[in-house]
Amino acid sequence: MTSHEVSPPDPIDPWEDRPVVANLGGAGFVPLIGAFRRLQDAFSGACPPEPELSQLTARVKSLADDLARWEAPERHTPAGTRPDLPGRGSPLLPPFVVEEWTADRMRARVTFSRFHLGGNGAAHGGTLTLLFDDVLGRLQNHGERRVARTAYLTVNFRKITRVGIEHVVEADLERIEGRKRFVTGRLVDPDGALVADAEGLFVELRPGQP
Secondary structure (H helix, E strand, O other), X not given: OOOOOOOOOOOOOOOOOOOOOOOOOOOOHHHHHHHHHHHHHHHHOXXXXXXXXXXXXXXXXXXXXXXXXXXXXXXXXXXXXXXXXXXXXXOOOOOOEEEEEOOOEEEEEEEOOHHHEEEOOEXXXXXXXXXXXXXXXHHHOOOOOOOEEEEEEEEEEOOOOEOOOEEEEEEEEEEXXXXXXXXXXXXXXXXXXXXXXXXXXXXXXXXXXX
């Protein structure tokens, strides 16, 4: 580098200095996300008569227009950023409720609903994979560890996961090798039967990686 050249600035790390707002959305967000999940379940289980469809469509579009008025950046919305709520307050995630959380282990309760139905009373396999990805990912990112992303996630489906009943999901951080973090998880039904298990590799991001 010659004397007149300027060193490029260090890359901005998108994971540093993220705003953390406790109880974003306030107490009023709790019944709102509950009502939205009920809407998802009702929509998934409904077959409205054709004469009602236009009115229902208009009402749903009106609700979407109302919510669009308050669109905010990713880290400034309560959906998905409230660890105090089931499923982080995200309508995408199965609403798991954390019971135990340490540096290398977590345990939670979760009930798959009509919205998660795959067929014949069983939760869709993709919703189990989504649950494992979030639970294992949150565990390995816990505390002072730098953010890591999923490199691979293997899920074994041992039995059907029935909707409408409470299951227990557990995860363990097995080991850390440099930037690599290995995590395992299990999903157990009320009878104590293993319905699914998972193992994942998460790789710590380098500064500046999204």
